[in-house]
Every structure is written in structure tokens, then in C-alpha cells.
Amino acid sequence: MRKMLIWxxxxxxxxxxxxxxxxxxxxxxxxxxxxxxxxxxxxxALPAASSDRPALTSANLATGTPRLLNIFASWxxxxxxxxxxxxALRQAGVEIDAIAIxxxxxxxxxxxxxxxxxxxxxxxxxxxxxxxxxxxxxxxxTFVIDGKGRIAYQHIGDIRADDVPMILDRxxxxx
Amino acid sequence: MIAEAGLAALWLAAALALLQLALVAFGLxxxxxxxxxxxxxxxxxxxxxxxLAFVMLVLLFLRSDMSVMLVVTNSHSMKPWLYKFAGxxxxxxxxxxLWITVMGLAGSAVALFERALRRDTHMAxxxxxxxxxxxxxxxxxxxxxxxxxxxPPPPDxxxxxxxxxxxxxxxxxxxxxxxxxxxxxxFSFAVGALLTRQVDAGFARAMRPWVLAAWVMLTxxxxxxxxxxxxxxxxxxxxxWDPVENASLMPWLAATALLHSxxxxxxxxxxxxxxxxxxxxxxxxxxxxxxxVRSGILTSVHAxxxxxxxxxxxLGLLAIYIGGAFALFGWRVGAVREGAPFELxxxxxxxxxxxxxxxxxxxxxxxxxxxxxxxxxxxxxVSVGAPYFDRIAGPIxxxxxxxxxxGPLTRWRxxxxxxxxxxxxxxxxxxxxxxxxxxxxxxxxxxxxxxxxLVVAGAAAVGSVGPLWKRNLRRTPLFTWGMVIAHxxxxxxxxxxxxxxxxTVEKLVAARPGDRIETAGWTLHFDxxxxxxxxxxxxxxxxxxxxxxxxxxxxxxxxxxxxxxxPTTTTEAAxxxxxxxxxxxxLGQETDDGRWQVRIWWKPFVTFIWLGGIMIALGGALALLxxxxxxxxxxxxxxxxx
Numbered sequence: 001m002r003k004m005l006i007w008x009x010x011x012x013x014x015x016x017x018x019x020x021x022x023x024x025x026x027x028x029x030x031x032x033x034x035x036x037x038x039x040x041x042x043x044x045a046l047p048a049a050s051s052d053r054p055a056l057t058s059a060n061l062a063t064g065t066p067r068l069l070n071i072f073a074s075w076x077x078x079x080x081x082x083x084x085x086x087x088a089l090r091q092a093g094v095e096i097d098a099i100a101i102x103x104x105x106x107x108x109x110x111x112x113x114x115x116x117x118x119x120x121x122x123x124x125x126x127x128x129x130x131x132x133x134x135x136x137x138x139x140x141x142t143f144v145i146d147g148k149g150r151i152a153y154q155h156i157g158d159i160r161a162d163d164v165p166m167i168l169d170r171x172x173x174x175x
Numbered sequence: 176m177i178a179e180a181g182l183a184a185l186w187l188a189a190a191l192a193l194l195q196l197a198l199v200a201f202g203l204x205x206x207x208x209x210x211x212x213x214x215x216x217x218x219x220x221x222x223x224x225x226x227l228a229f230v231m232l233v234l235l236f237l238r239s240d241m242s243v244m245l246v247v248t249n250s251h252s253m254k255p256w257l258y259k260f261a262g263x264x265x266x267x268x269x270x271x272x273l274w275i276t277v278m279g280l281a282g283s284a285v286a287l288f289e290r291a292l293r294r295d296t297h298m299a300x301x302x303x304x305x306x307x308x309x310x311x312x313x314x315x316x317x318x319x320x321x322x323x324x325x326x327p328p329p330p331d332x333x334x335x336x337x338x339x340x341x342x343x344x345x346x347x348x349x350x351x352x353x354x355x356x357x358x359x360x361x362f363s364f365a366v367g368a369l370l371t372r373q374v375d376a377g378f379a380r381a382m383r384p385w386v387l388a389a390w391v392m393l394t395x396x397x398x399x400x401x402x403x404x405x406x407x408x409x410x411x412x413x414x415x416w417d418p419v420e421n422a423s424l425m426p427w428l429a430a431t432a433l434l435h436s437x438x439x440x441x442x443x444x445x446x447x448x449x450x451x452x453x454x455x456x457x458x459x460x461x462x463x464x465x466x467x468v469r470s471g472i473l474t475s476v477h478a479x480x481x482x483x484x485x486x487x488x489x490l491g492l493l494a495i496y497i498g499g500a501f502a503l504f505g506w507r508v509g510a511v512r513e514g515a516p517f518e519l520x521x522x523x524x525x526x527x528x529x530x531x532x533x534x535x536x537x538x539x540x541x542x543x544x545x546x547x548x549x550x551x552x553x554x555x556x557v558s559v560g561a562p563y564f565d566r567i568a569g570p571i572x573x574x575x576x577x578x579x580x581x582g583p584l585t586r587w588r589x590x591x592x593x594x595x596x597x598x599x600x601x602x603x604x605x606x607x608x609x610x611x612x613x614x615x616x617x618x619x620x621x622x623x624x625x626x627x628x629l630v631v632a633g634a635a636a637v638g639s640v641g642p643l644w645k646r647n648l649r650r651t652p653l654f655t656w657g658m659v660i661a662h663x664x665x666x667x668x669x670x671x672x673x674x675x676x677x678x679t680v681e682k683l684v685a686a687r688p689g690d691r692i693e694t695a696g697w698t699l700h701f702d703x704x705x706x707x708x709x710x711x712x713x714x715x716x717x718x719x720x721x722x723x724x725x726x727x728x729x730x731x732x733x734x735x736x737x738x739x740x741x742p743t744t745t746t747e748a749a750x751x752x753x754x755x756x757x758x759x760x761x762l763g764q765e766t767d768d769g770r771w772q773v774r775i776w777w778k779p780f781v782t783f784i785w786l787g788g789i790m791i792a793l794g795g796a797l798a799l800l801x802x803x804x805x806x807x808x809x810x811x812x813x814x815x816x817x
Binding site: 003006007009010013014016017019020021022023024 | 493
């Protein structure tokens with residue numbers, strides 16, 4: 001009996017080890033997904049964030065065709081990394097609106113001048129209120145909005161080049 | 176050049192650790208005793224080199240050298256110098272370097288000052304310490320190099336998490352690290368003793384100061400962390416049972432158990448195998464904590480340096496060290512003789528009860544912390560919150576407090592039950608008086624657990640000073656004073672916790688400047704609100720005057736602070752401390768009609784929680800000083816005679 005007990009700590013430890021290892025092996029769904037996926041967008045009306053694009057309201061996003069809603073900020077480094085993919089999506093005919101988080105108009109203008117401007121409308125969310133209502137937890141994030149103004153998909157983090165076909169698929173299936 | 180010098184020092188230190196391990200292995204196993212003479216100087220040089228590397232990193236941060244990746248991602252040239260300094264360890268790589276530095280210096284200290292151990296056990300201990308260090312060197316050099324350059328260097332850095340820009344938090348991690356690393360020394364002692372089959376009272380006496388020192392540091396670190404979370408996060412709570420908090424609590428629980436069992440081993444030569452196992456468990460808990468915090472496998476409000484790749488590395492280290500130590504334990508502990516016997520009613524039994532209760536709490540906290548991970552393995556996502564921990568750990572902690580009070584009132588080896596019960600009469604009467612008072616004053620407004628907490632706290636406060644009864648206080652050893660103060664500190668803390676959860680008054684109002692708010696006997700005048708600017712932040716600051724019962728009015732300034740780099744808002748609660756509690760005021764959001772959310776708490780005796788924590792640490796420090804001083808005196812006398 002005592003002989004068995006001596007090995008108990010090792011056995012328990014191996015159990016924990018297995019648990020930790022299994023936790024590490026599938027680290028993909030650590031992201032905080034929005035509870036809003038599948039639901040209509042919350043109503044909002046934001047002022048314009050840049051000098052050459054109109055303001056954005058939730059009504060602008062229910063136009064009958066699926067579109068992207070990109071959450072970004074001029075101070076966000078991954079957003080700059082994501083810009084080429086958004087330009088590519090725009091060239092593929094995708095309509096993209098954006099919400100700039102905690103930003104200033106001059107900074108947004110400078111950012112768009114430098115990295116390109118794929119957006120139709122840009123709203124300014126100065127205190128992250130709309131961002132929180134959308135269930136977004138950081139920048140950049142991109143929502144696929146179906147034609148009726150419902151959130152079909154939430155992409156957390158920057159869109160990489162190999163994500164583009166997937167995003168196009170999502171848009172197609174949101175039709 | 177500074178970065179390259181630091182990196183070179185780190186590589187050299189790693190090479191010395193390898194040499195240290197090899198010297199011990201060939202010296203002890205290969206029976207080449209002459210090699211062992213080099214172990215101590217190598218250990219000391221290794222420690223000094225880690226210190227050199229750490230100083231280099233501090234210099235890079237203080238000079239805001241933006242050609243170093245770590246400085247860019249964690250600092251900013253506009254930051255106040257204190258936070259540049261603290262930024263050195265406010266990130267994964269820097270904190271790992273701090274860890275290895277503390278470990279290197281602790282290893283040097285073991286090499287230089289340890290005289291009580293038998294030579295072969297001492298050497299085996301230093302070998303084990305080198306083996307642990309090697310893993311951490313590998314981690315730093317291969318996966319988390321703090322000295323990596325960035326080319327081209329950006330014009331400025333990205334700043335430090337503003338939540339961490341607080342003097343309290345700047346020095347909270349180093350304190351905890353001293354504790355974690357102290358436990359690594361205890362672990363090395365245990366491994367060394369197992370290897371040389373020297374688990375006895377002498378080994379326990381050699382290990383005890385290290386356990387005590389680590390435990391004092393852990394206590395201080397946890398107390399400081401709790402107070403920081405309380406005033407910085409602005410939600411008025413002092414313990415959240417967050418995985419990161421639990422990561423520091425679990426080693427503390429194990430170290431507390433170890434501290435008591437090592438005393439049994441040192442004074443009575445009993446609980447040999449158990450003490451060795453606790454030493455392994457205590458360090459395992461430090462490693463598990465580090466792993467949980469950094470691997471990102473659990474979601475935490477303190478999420479910090481999260482990276483699955485690093486998690487894999489730490490998990491590997493965990494497997495080698497902890498798995499190895501438990502395997503060694505299973506293999507060797509059969510050879511450890513049973514210690515001295517003791518009767519059922521004895522202080523030894525009390526300490527065994529203490530150990531069991533602490534282990535049960537530790538197990539419950541561990542299960543609660545890992546439960547989300549276990550259910551996720553089966554496809555469900557759950558989170559375990561404060562209610563589970565409070566309800567399940569609370570009652571056991573109360574029983575533990577009773578054992579804590581009874582232990583010192585019981586004699587070593589054997590005692591009579593009736594006599595012990597007699598000594599417990601005074602605390603029992605105090606418990607009844609507290610019960611009567613609280614029931615008379617607050618019946619119906621107080622939950623069972625807080626009520627029991629107040630009763631036990633009252634009894635334990637009286638019971639813990641019992642060992643001083645009828646003693647010549649000037650001739651009472653410092654160690655006994657330390658024990659009494661630490662136990663009293665537990666009672667004080669418990670009193671604060673129970674009082675806070677029983678009597679806190681909370682009020683949430685929307686007010687505009689000019690309004691008057693009344694709560695819990697306090698009158699709060701909302702005078703005005705205006706923006707102000709600090710070193711690297713701007714804030715909206717409210718001016719309020721608080722007064723109580725016609726007393727003088729005091730101006731307080733709750734703030735909502737905005738940091739530009741990276742953009743974050745923090746709450747700076749206004750705290751007004753009185754002897755009998757704290758007024759805690761938080762400024763919230765502006766509502767649509769121009770009013771401001773103001774949240775006010777009156778928390779009776781909440782400060783006792785941290786006061787108790789400081790007393791516990793102070794008690795530990797006195798005990799350490801007492802033991803060590805006695806050792807020095809004995810040595811000095813022995814030398815004077817010779």
C-alpha cells in the first residue's frame with residue numbers, strides 16, 4: 001500500500017501534464033468571439049472619421065448585398081499590415097465600411113494616405129462604445145455583414161493574405 | 176554594445192551552469208572528489224554573470240535604446256524613469272531574466288553561506304540548482320532572448336501597459352520572484368537530500384531559512400498584489416480568484432505547509448518523506464503558476480506575455496523537473512527511514528492537521544483553477560468564479576485557523592486532551608462574546624460565513640498570543656515572537672476579510688457637479704470635474720469633499736485616466752483611510768444628460784486584510800532572524816572556545 005502511495009504524486013503529475021499538453025495543443029479558440037454573431041447589428045450612428053469619406057450608421061450596412069465592416073485605428077500596427085489585403089478585397093469588388101477606434105481625423109487621413117483607402121464609409125468611435133456593443137475586443141477585427149444587416153462572421157486579428165479566399169467565401173455564403 | 180555584453184554574460188553563465196552540473200555529476204557519481212572543490216566558485220561566478228546581464232538590460236531600458244526589440248515593445252522615451260526601470264521586468268523576457276538572476280544569486284548564496292549540510296548533500300543541492308537553471312537559460316537564449324536587436328530601429332517605443340505603471344506593481348513582481356526562486360532552492364535541497372539519502376533533521380535545519388525567506392517574500396508579494404488590484408482596478412474587491420492570482424496563492428499554500436512540516440522535521444525528526452514531497456510540490460506550484468500565466472491556456476484579466484510556444488517550453492521544463500523529482504521521490508523515499516514517533520494528542524499531530532488542511536485548500540484551488548481546462552477538454556467552456564472558491568475554501572480556512580490557534584498551545588510529542596482544551600477556554604469565551612455581539616448588532620444582515628469568520632478571527636487573535644502567556648517576554652525567543660505575530664496577522668487578516676464582506680456599503684449614483692451624496696454616514700460633495708495632464712497621461716479628475724458626522728471635510732480626487740501609448744483608460748480610485756475602514760470612490764462614465772456615474776463604497780476594517788498580511792510577513796522575518804542569530808551565536812561561541 002505504502003509502495004503504491006509513493007508513486008501517487010508522479011501519477012497525479014502525469015495527469016496534470018496531459019491536461020496541460022492537451023490545452024496547449026489546441027490553442028486556436030482562445031480568442032474572445034462575439035456573442036453577436038448571427039444577430040442583427042446594434043443600432044448606431046457615428047460621425048465621419050476622415051475628411052473624404054461619409055459618416056457611418058448601422059442603417060448603411062443593410063443594403064441587400066453582403067459587405068465587410070472593418071474595425072481599425074491609425075495607431076494600430078497590425079492594421080497597417082492588414083491594409084494590402086483590404087485593398088485586394090476592394091479590387092475584387094467587395095464593399096468595405098470601417099469604424100476607426102479612439103482616433104483623430106487628421107491621423108486617419110494620414111493613415112489612409114499612406115496605406116490606401118478601401119473604405120466606402122468610415123465612422124469614428126471615439127470612446128469604443130460601438131466597438132463594445134459589437135462584441136469586438138480589439139483592433140483590427142472584421143465583420144462580414146449579410147444583406148439584411150446581420151453579423152454573419154467575425155474575423156479577429158488582421159486579415160492575412162491566405163485569409164482572403166476564405167473571406168470571399170464567407171461573403172458569398174452570406175448572400 | 177551593451178546588449179551584446181548582456182547576451183555574452185548570459186551565454187557564459189549558461190556554460191558555467193553546465194560546468195557546475197558536470198562537476199557535481201563527475202565528482203559525486205564518478206567519485207572524483209577533487210572536482211568538487213571547483214563547484215562553489217563556479218556557482219558564485221554564474222550568479223554574478225546573471226546579475227551582470229540583468230544590469231545591462233536595466234541600462235538599455237533606462238537609456239531607451241530603441242535598437243533593442245524588447246525596449247521598443249515595452250518602453251517609451253517619454254516614460255517616467257521609474258517605469259522605464261520597472262519596464263525591465265514588466266514583460267516576459269525581462270521577467271525571465273530577473274527570474275534567472277534571482278536564481279543565480281540564490282545559488283551563489285547557497286554556495287557561499289551554507290555550512291550546516293553534509294558536504295555531499297551540499298554539492299548535490301548545487302548540482303540540482305544548476306540543472307534547474309540550465310532549463311531557464313535555454314528558455315531565455317533559445318526562445319525569449321531579451322537582448323534581440325531590431326533593424327532599422329523605430330523612432331520611439333510602444334509603451335508599457337498602463338495598468339502596470341504604478342509604483343506598487345513596479346516592485347510587486349520582483350518580490351514574488353524572490354519567493355518563487357526561494358522555493359526553487361528548497362526544491363534543490365530536497366533533490367540533493369534524496370540523491371544522497373540524507374533526509375533528516377540536519378537537512379531540515381539547513382533548508383528552513385530558505386523556505387522561511389521565500390515564504391516571507393511570497394506573503395509580501397501577494398499582499399502587495401492584492402492591494403494593487405484593489406485600488407488600481409477600481410472594482411472595490413481585493414481578491415478575484417483569477418488564475419494569475421491563484422498562481423501566486425498556490426505556491427504560498429504549499430510553502431506554508433512546508434514551513435510547518437520542515438519545523439517538525441528540524442525539531443522532532445518526524446514527517447521526513449512528507450517534508451521532501453512538500454518541497455517538490457511548492458516549487459511545482461511556482462512552475463505551474465508560471466506556466467498558466469504565460470501559456471495563455473487560461474483566460475485571465477491579467478493576461479500577460481501569452482504565447483503557446485513559450486507555454487510548450489515551460490511545460491517541457493515542468494515535465495523534466497517536476498516529473499523527474501517525483502520519480503526520484505518514488506525511487507528513493509523508500510530508503511528514507513521513518514522519523515521519530517509521536518502521540519495522537521501532540522503538536523506534531525496539530526501540524527499534520529495543518530498540513531492536511533492546507534493541502535486540501537491547495538487541491539481545491541488547483542482544481543478550481545484548472546476546471547475550465549478540464550471541461551474544455553470535453554468540449555464545454557465554463558469559468559469558475561469567486562463563489563466556488565469562497566464557499567469551498569472559506570470553511571476549510573476557518574477550521575485551519577482553529578488548528579493554527581490550538582497548535583502552539585499543545586506540547587511536542589505528547590499532551591493531554593483535557594489540558595489542551597483547558598488552554599483553549601479563553602479563546603472559546605472570546606468566540607462566544609464576539610458571536611453574541613455580532614448577533615445582537617447585525618442579525619439578519621450578515622451571512623453565515625462572514626459571521627463565522629468574525630467569531631473565529633476574534634478567538635484566533637486571542638489564542639495566537641496564548642504562547643506568550645506567563646512568559647518572561649524579554650527572554651522569549653525571537654522565533655516564538657515571530658510565530659505569535661504571524662498567527663496574529665492571520666487573525667487580523669481574517670477579521671478584515673469577514674468585516675469587508677459583512678458590512679460593506681455600496682452606492683452607485685449619477686451626479687453632476689454641485690450634487691450632494693449621502694451614504695453610510697458619509698457626506699460627499701461633488702464640487703467639480705476637470706481635465707488634468709500627467710507625465711504621459713491625461714485624465715478627467717473630479718474634486719469631491721468627504722466628511723463624516725460633522726467632522727472636517729477632506730478633498731479627494733477620483734480620476735479616469737487616459738494613456739495615449741498604448742491607448743488605455745484606467746480608473747484611479749480615491750481612497751480615504753480611517754482607522755475603522757476605507758471610503759473608496761470611483762469616477763465612472765459620463766451619462767447622456769451630463770451626469771457622472773460615481774460609485775462609492777464604505778468598507779469597514781478592510782485595511783486589516785493587508786495589515787494582517789504585513790504582520791504575517793514580519794512574523795516570518797522575525798522567525799528567520801531569530802533562528803539565524805542563534806546559529807551565528809553558536810558558531811561564534813564554538814570559534815571562541817576553539
